[in-house]
Amino acid sequence: MNSHSASSQAILITGATSGIGLACANYYTSQGFHVIACGRNESILNGLNTKHFLTFDITSAEQVTAASIALKQHLSQHDLQLTQVILNAGTCEYIENVFEFDAALFSRVITTNLIAIGYCIEAFLPLMAKGGQLGLMSSSATYLPFPRAEAYGASKAAISYLGRSLRMDLAAKPNQAIGVSVICPGFVKTPLTDKNDFAMPMRVSSEQAAQRIFAGMEKRHFEIHFPKRFTFILKCLSWLPEKLLINMLAEKSTK
Ligand SMILES: NC(=O)c1ccc[n+]([C@@H]2O[C@H](COP(=O)([O-])OP(=O)(O)OC[C@H]3O[C@@H](n4cnc5c(N)ncnc54)[C@H](OP(=O)(O)O)[C@@H]3O)[C@@H](O)[C@H]2O)c1
Structure with missing residues (x-):
């Protein structure tokens, strides 16, 4: 995707202390990228084999701004291009x-x-190199309304819209050529889904998820969705009348 060597390409990943973010940090590192792992837990970040880490809470605008100042210094000190942000x-x-x-x-x-993603976009987008790729973590949950997902589903649906709108505005700035990917995983085995009390068909490992995200970001795909069989089924179901969906999904989840 970029003319720079992998080692001069920095990638910033938030939520790198667990699950998908941790797997992405490990996978990008294994591919020779200069990974800047971000999270709240400094002892976990310190134990990673990534090149650098930044400790901040994404819901604190002040902490995100401070992290971007530290990031700018790090990029210039090490002559790095920030080519990807996830x-x-x-x-x-x-x-x-x-x-x-x-x-x-x-x-x-x-x-x-959602709100914290706004803080991160404000802080990190201006630091991205020409031709970079910004990945926003949405979910395949956005393809259908799911029971009990009023908060989670709404937040991720908003992220998907945000990605589409951002993509449009960035396309109008061809000099920067920054692309957007909206990442819509199905079920991935992580501490987040380990808490779920319902069936999670076709669940993949966080390592598999990281490889799919890496490939999609490198190819600059707008929508990165996986596993394909699962997301295909959800997309087909989304064409059904809402009444039918309610019968199928609501009844099954009623406790
Ligand atoms: N797993 C799935 O099936 C699945 C499917 C679709 C989408 N997703 C999305 O993928 C992303 C990663 O999920 P995961 O499954 O890997 O979950 P996870 O293992 O719980 O990891 C979540 C990560 O986000 C970090 N985080 C949460 N709140 C934060 C905050 N305020 N400031 C900084 N970091 C914060 C966590 O840090 P702490 O350890 O400090 O809490 C952790 O590193 C999420 O956006 C999730 O919605 C997951």
Whole structure:
């Protein structure tokens, strides 16, 4: 994707202390990239074999700004091009009872999965090299309405829209040539999904997810979705009348 050698290409990954982000940090490192791993847990970040790490909470605008200042210095000191940014950090909590709609939970999920992405885009997009690729972590959950996913699904649907809109505005700036990828995984085995109490068909490992993300980002695909068989089924189901979907999905999840 880029004329620079992998070792001069820096990639910033948020949520690199666990799950998909951790697997991406390991995979990009194995491919020779200069990985800048980001997270809240400094002792985990310190133990990674990535080239550099930045410790910050993505929901703190001040911490994100401070991280971008440190990042700028690091890039210039090491003569690096920031060619990829993957805004992967996120959370998942479910609304267990709609009649006791938990607005605080809703706010937490939207803040981490959406508002914080705004802080990260503000801080990191201006540092990206010409021809770079920005990855936004959405979810295949956005293809269909799922029970209990009012907060999580809404946050990820917003990310998918954000990606489409960003892509349009960036395309209008051909001198920078920065591309956008919206990443829509199916189920991936991570600490986040280990908490789920429902069946997770076709779940893949975080290492498989990292390879799919790497390949999609390198090819500058707009939508990176996997496993393909699973996302194909969801996409087909999304064409069904909403009433039928409610019968299929709501009944099965009713406790
Ligand atoms: N696993 C799946 O099946 C799946 C499917 C579709 C989409 N996704 C998305 O993929 C992303 C990664 O999920 P995962 O499954 O790998 O989950 P995970 O293992 O729980 O990892 C989440 C990562 O995000 C970080 N994070 C959360 N809140 C943060 C904050 N306020 N500031 C900084 N870092 C924060 C976590 O750091 P801490 O360790 O400090 O909490 C952790 O490193 C999420 O956006 C998720 O929605 C996952």
